Amino acid sequence: MSPQKNWQAIAEGVDTPKELLIDGAWVLPVAGERMDVISPIDGHVIASVSLGAEEDVDRAVSSGRAAFEDGRWSRLAPSQRKATLIGWADLIESHRDELAVLQTLEMGKPADESWAVDLRSVGNTIRWYGEAIDKIVDEIPHTEPNSLALVTREPSGVVGAIVPWNFPLTMAAWKLGPALAAGCSVVLKPAEQSPLSALLLAQLALEAGIPDGVFNVVNGMGARVGSALAGHPDVDVLAFTGSTAVGRSIMEASARSNLKRVWLELGGKSANIIFEDADVDTAAKTAAWSIFYNQGEMCTAGSRLLVHRSIHDRVRDRVLEIASQMQPQNPLTPGAPAGALVSATHLSRVHSMVEHARGQGEALLTGGAPVLGDTGGSYYPPTVFDNVSPDAFIAQHEVFGPVLSITAFDTEEQAIQIANSTAYGLASAVWTTDLSRAHRVSRELKVGVVWVNCYEEGDMTLPFGGVKLSGFGRDKSLHALDKFMDMKSTWIQL
Ligand code: NAP
Ligand code: MG
Numbered sequence: 001m002s003p004q005k006n007w008q009a010i011a012e013g014v015d016t017p018k019e020l021l022i023d024g025a026w027v028l029p030v031a032g033e034r035m036d037v038i039s040p041i042d043g044h045v046i047a048s049v050s051l052g053a054e055e056d057v058d059r060a061v062s063s064g065r066a067a068f069e070d071g072r073w074s075r076l077a078p079s080q081r082k083a084t085l086i087g088w089a090d091l092i093e094s095h096r097d098e099l100a101v102l103q104t105l106e107m108g109k110p111a112d113e114s115w116a117v118d119l120r121s122v123g124n125t126i127r128w129y130g131e132a133i134d135k136i137v138d139e140i141p142h143t144e145p146n147s148l149a150l151v152t153r154e155p156s157g158v159v160g161a162i163v164p165w166n167f168p169l170t171m172a173a174w175k176l177g178p179a180l181a182a183g184c185s186v187v188l189k190p191a192e193q194s195p196l197s198a199l200l201l202a203q204l205a206l207e208a209g210i211p212d213g214v215f216n217v218v219n220g221m222g223a224r225v226g227s228a229l230a231g232h233p234d235v236d237v238l239a240f241t242g243s244t245a246v247g248r249s250i251m252e253a254s255a256r257s258n259l260k261r262v263w264l265e266l267g268g269k270s271a272n273i274i275f276e277d278a279d280v281d282t283a284a285k286t287a288a289w290s291i292f293y294n295q296g297e298m299c300t301a302g303s304r305l306l307v308h309r310s311i312h313d314r315v316r317d318r319v320l321e322i323a324s325q326m327q328p329q330n331p332l333t334p335g336a337p338a339g340a341l342v343s344a345t346h347l348s349r350v351h352s353m354v355e356h357a358r359g360q361g362e363a364l365l366t367g368g369a370p371v372l373g374d375t376g377g378s379y380y381p382p383t384v385f386d387n388v389s390p391d392a393f394i395a396q397h398e399v400f401g402p403v404l405s406i407t408a409f410d411t412e413e414q415a416i417q418i419a420n421s422t423a424y425g426l427a428s429a430v431w432t433t434d435l436s437r438a439h440r441v442s443r444e445l446k447v448g449v450v451w452v453n454c455y456e457e458g459d460m461t462l463p464f465g466g467v468k469l470s471g472f473g474r475d476k477s478l479h480a481l482d483k484f485m486d487m488k489s490t491w492i493q494l
Contacts, residue, residue, distance in 0.1 A: 004334050005097065005111070005112075005115070005334065007101055007104070007111040007112075007332040007333075007334065008332050010097050010098065010101045010111075011101045011104075011105055011111075011332060014098045014101055014102060014105075016047075016098075016102060016196050016197075016199045016200040016203070017199045017200070017202070017203050018047060018048065018049045018050060018199065019049075019050045020050050020052050020056055020060070020216075020217060020218050020219060021199070021202045021203075021206075021215070021216055021217040022056070022059050022060045022063055022216050022218070023059070023060075023063035023066075023067075023212050023213045023216070024063075024206065024211070024212025024213060025212075027050075027059075028050055029050045029051060029052045029053060029055075029056050029220075030053070030055040030056055030059075031053055031055070033050075033051040033053070034048045034049065034050060034051055035048070035049055035050075035051040035192065035195075035219070035220075036048055037049060037106055037193075037195060037196060038343070039105050039106065039108070039377075040107065040108040040340040040341060040342055040343050040344070040347075040377055040378040041104075041105065041108060041330060041331060041332065041339070041340050041375070041377045042375050042376045042377050043344065043375075043376035043377060043378075044376070046105050046106070046196075047196055049195050049196070049199070049219055050219060051219060051220050051221070052218040052219055052220035052224075052225050053220060053224050053225065053228075054224060054225075054228040056218050056220070056225070057187065057218055057225055057228040057229055057232060058228075058232075060187045060216035060217075060218050061158055061160075061187055061229075061232055061234050061235055062234075063185075063212070063213035063216060064158040064159075064185030064186065064187055064213055064214070064216055065157070065158050065185070065234055066213055067185050067211060067212065067213030067214045068155070068157055068158055068184065068185045068214075072211045072212075072213075072214070073180075073183060073185065073210070073211050073214040074155050074183040074184070074185070075183070076183070077134075078133045078134040078181075079134045081130070081133055081134075081180070081181060081183065082130045082131065082133055082134045082181075083130075084130075084208055084209050084210055085126050085127070085129060085130030085133075085177075085180065085181060085208075086126075086127055086130045086131070087208040087209065088126055088130075088204060088205050088208035088210065089123045089124075089126040089127035089130065090123075090208075091204040091207055091208055092119070092122055092123040092126060092201070092204055093119075093123045095200065095204060096115060096119045096123070097115065098200060099119055099122070099169060099197055099200055099201065100114040100115035100118065100119045101114070101332075102196045102197040102200055103118060103168055103169060103194065103197045104331050104332060104339065105196070106165070106168070106193060106194045106195070106196050106197065107165045107166070107168060107193055107194050107342045108295070108331055108339045108340030108341060108342055108377070108378065109294055109295065109297075109331055109339050110329075110331040110333075110336040110337070110338065110339045111331055111332050111334075111336075112334060112335065112336065113293075113294070114331075118167055118168075118169055118170050119169070121170050121173070122169045122170055122172075122173045122201075124460065125170070125173040125174060125177045125460065125476075126173055126176070126177050128177065128460045129177035129178050129180070129181035129481070130177075130181060132181065132478060132481070133181040133182070133481075136478065136481070138150065138151055138152045138153055139151040139152075145494075146493065146494050147491060147492060147493055147494060148491075148492040148494060149489070149490070149491050149492070150488075150489070150490040150492070151487065151488075151489055151490075152487070152488050152490065153182075153481075153482070153485040153486065153487055153488070154183075154485060154486050154488055155182045155183030155184045155484065155485055155486075156182070156184055156236045156237045156261070156484050156485060156486050157184060157185070157236035157237070158184065158185050158186075158187065158234060158235050158236050158237075159175070159179045159184045159185065159186045159187070159235070159236065159237045159238070159239060159484055160186075160187050160189070160229035160230065160232065160235045160237070160238045160239070160260075161175035161176065161179065161186055161187070161188045161189070161238075161239045161240075162189045162222070162226050162229060162230070162238070162239070162240045162241075162242065162246075162250070163175065163188070163189070163190060163191060163198075163240075163241050163242070164191050164241055164242045164243075165190075165191035165192075165193040165194040165342050166294065166297040166298060166299075166342070166400075167294075167298075168190060168191065168194035168197050168198060169197050169198070169201055171241045172188060172190065172198055172201065173201075174241075174464075174475035174476060174480070175188070175239045175241075175475070176188065176215070177480075178480040178481045178483065178484055179237075179239065179483075179484040180210070180214070180215065181481065182481050182484040182485050184236075184237070184484050185213060185214050185215070185216075186214070186215050186216065187216045187217075187218060187229060187235070188202070188215070188216065188217045188218070189217075189218055189219070189220065189222075189225050189226050189229060190217065190219060191222075191242075192219070192220070192221055192222065193342050193343055194342075195217075195219040198217055198219075199217060199219075202215060202217045222246060226246070226250075227249065227250075227253060230249070230250040230253035230254060230257075230260075230262075231253035231254075231256060231257045232257065232258075232260075233257050233258045234258075235258075235260050236260055236261070237260060237261045237262075237263070237483065237484055238250060238254060238260050238261070238262045238263070239263045239473065239483060239484075240262065240263065240264050240265065240473075241265040241266075241299075241475075242265075242266065243266065243267055244266040244267050244424075244469045244470075244471075247264040247266045247471055250262055250264065251264070261483070263471075263472070263473030263474075263483050264471035264472060264473050265299070265464075265465050265466070265470075265471050265473045265475060266299070266424075266426075266466065266469060266470050266471035267299055267398040267400070267424060267426070267469070267470060268299045268300055268301070268303075268398065268424045268425075268426030268427060268466060268470050269303055269304060269395075269396065269397070269398055269422040269423075269424045269426075270290075270300055270301060270302050270303060270304065270424075270426055270427040270428055270429070270447070271302070271304040271305075271306050271418070271419040271428045271429070272286075272287040272290060272302040272304070272305050272306065272428075272429045272431065272455065273306045273307075273409075273415045273419055273428065273429065273430050273431065273441065274287065274305070274306070274307045274308065274311065274315055274431040275308050275412070275415075275430075275431060275432040275434070275437065276308040276310045276311050277432055277433050277434050277437075278311075278431035278432050278433060278453070279431070279433065279453070280311050280314055280315060280318075281318060282431075282453075283315070283431035283453075284314070284315040284318035284319055284322075285318060285322055286429075286454065286455050287302055287305050287315070287319065287429075287431075287455070288318070288319040288322035288323060288326070288382075288404075289322065289326075289455070290302030290429070290455040290456065291303055291305075291382075291402060291403070291404045292322070292323065292326040292337075292338060292382045292402045292404075293326075293338075293456075295328065295338055295339060295340070295341050295380070295401065295402050296399065296400065296401045296402035296403060297341065297342060297346075297400050297401065298400075299426055299470070300426055300427045300449070300456060301400070302404075302429060302455060303398070303399065303403065303404060303405065304395055304404075304405050304407065304418075304419075304422075305319065305404055305405065305406045305407070306407050306408075306409050306415050306418055306419060307406060307407070307408055307409070308408070308409060308410075308415075309408040309409065309410055312406070312408045315406075316365070316384075316386060316406060319384060319404070319406070320365060320366055320384065322382075323366050323367070323381075323382035323384060324366070324382075325337060326338050326382050326402075327371070327381055327382070328340065328371065328372065328379040328380065328381060329372075330375070330377075338382075338402070339379075340377045340378045340379050341378045341379070341380055341401060342378070343378055344378050346378065346400070346401070347370055347378035347379075347380055349400075349401075350380055350399055350400070350401030350403065351369065351370060351380065353393075353394065353397065353399050353401075353403070354367075354368055354369075354383055354394075354399075354403060356393060356394075357385060357392070357393060357394035360392065360393055360394075362385045362388055362392060362394055362405075363385060363386045363387055364383070364384070364385055365384040365385065365386050366381070366382065366383065366384050367380070367381040367382050367383030367384065367402070367403075368381075368383050369381075380401055380402060381402065382402045382404070383401075383402060383403045383404070384403075384404045384406065385403070385404065385405045385406065386406045387406070387407070387408065388405035388406060388407050389407070390407055390418040390421050391421070392405070395407065395422075396422055396423075398424070412437065412440075412441065415441070416441060416444045416445065419445055420444070420445065420446045423468060423469040424466065424468055424469050424470045425446045425447045425448065425466050425467035425468035425469070425470045426447060426448060426449065426465075426466035426470035427447050427448065427449040427450070427451070427466070428445045428447045428449075428450055428451075429450070429451040429452070429454070429455050430442060430445075430450065430451070430452050430453075431452075431453055432452075432453075433453075438452045438453075446467060446468065447466060447467060447470075448463075448464070448465045448466040448467050448470065448474070449462075449464060449465075449466070458476075460476055460477065461476075461477055461478075462476060462477060463475070463476055463477040463479050463480070464476045464477075
């Protein structure tokens with residue numbers, strides 16, 4: 001946990017650039033448009049930032065291309081890129097309070113968590129890829145004596161990175177770390193709700209000496225800036241985290257333009273499966289945390305709790321106890337267990353899904369309506385439905401809010417079948433003390449990430465991403481570097 005901080009005072013003192021970062025300069029958009037950033041803490045406007053459009057994407061992509069082609073970054077020795085990235089990580093760490101509070105102001109998560117969780121991983125990610133890039137080697141396959149074969153990897157070129165608002169800086173760092181370490185240029189489009197923290201992150205990159213044009217930021221709307229990047233003829237790779245619907249449109253835009261490589265990290269409907277032989281208290285507590293943490297605004301949220309019928313009542317009661325302890329508060333309050341949802345629009349979307357489930361007769365145990373309305377902010381309490389049928393609306397659709405469905409099962413086969421019965425395949429957790437069962441079930445789950453007797457654990461060595469409608473990209477780990485590098489095969493006749 002973070003040391004006790006006066007977040008209110010830090011929030012009042014924080015400042016960040018408000019314009020677009022193109023070719024190393026803070027510039028106004030060509031059309032001169034601006035956009036208000038509204039804090040979900042109280043509904044107030046906290047900043048006005050430049051709103052980019054298609055022509056600004058063109059300028060940013062051209063500057064990224066020019067930088068890439070003249071080699072000011074792409075052809076540096078890996079050890080030089082490493083030094084700059086590590087310097088940037090140092091600056092991120094020394095500006096940890098400001099970055100953390102900006103995220104909280106723009107998207108509502110508790111400032112303590114923004115500091116302790118997000119801002120630990122952001123600096124760590126940039127440092128990790130900086131440290132990695134001068135240690136990787138390419139391949140020389142064994143050949144017959146008269147030849148030499150080289151399998152080398154080269155930076156792909158200009159990368160478009162489109163990220164969501166739920167972990168604004170972590171998601172950006174998961175793209176920027178490997179893309180910049182590989183030698184690419186990047187044009188980042190933050191979510192419209194969370195541009196402020198990204199702009200400060202970019203300012204620190206300039207201070208660290210990332211050359212002009214190598215890292216550009218174009219704020220704006222997804223339908224304009226995001227789709228312009230996805231359809232741009234001179235973007236080589238598009239790395240995206242967000243919804244499945246937008247992921248589809250990005251693939252279509254790639255197909256219609258230049259067949260740029262697309263990497264998609266999308267939504268989820270992850271299952272916590274608790275068997276009767278589990279450490280039931282830890283499992284139930286963690287399962288509750290896995291859906292209520294970050295207000296449930298997590299692609300990996302444990303939104304389906306599958307529990308063996310013999311322990312159902314025990315688990316349900318423990319979950320309700322944790323739910324009562326994770327009620328939202330002003331996220332600038334030290335120790336707040338949950339904060340605001342990202343926006344009033346998102347709040348009404350979450351609530352309408354809950355209402356829809358109630359209309360279908362689902363049994364609501366707690367929550368179910370917005371709270372703290374007099375603050376002007378967007379607060380929704382932990383909400384739990386019990387005895388949900390596996391094919392029910394609320395068990396199949398991603399809510400992206402603090403809404404849990406509990407479903408009882410009778411056999412291991414049934415648990416696996418229910419866990420695999422959504423269109424998503426991001427993550428899942430298995431709770432059991434039976435080693436064979438842990439392996440057996442892990443193998444059968446159609447997901448990209450499995451946790452056994454834990455949730456959300458892992459470090460930078462572990463790839464992160466999904467299968468099915470959760471996409472196919474992998475963030476983190478050395479594998480992520482391959483997303484931003486092209487493989488070249490060279491055969492030399494001796
Ligand atoms: P979203 O609407 O898909 O937005 C994600 C990003 O895409 C934003 O920057 C958005 O810009 C942009 N965008 C919107 N329309 C676009 C278009 N037509 N072309 C190109 N870009 C476009 O998702 P969200 O509401 O921000 O985030 C919630 C979703 O993200 C959930 O479904 C969640 O599961 C998923 N998510 C997945 C992961 C993962 O790693 N798998 C992580 C976090 C979140 P605007 O801000 O202007 O809309
Ligand atoms: Mg959106």
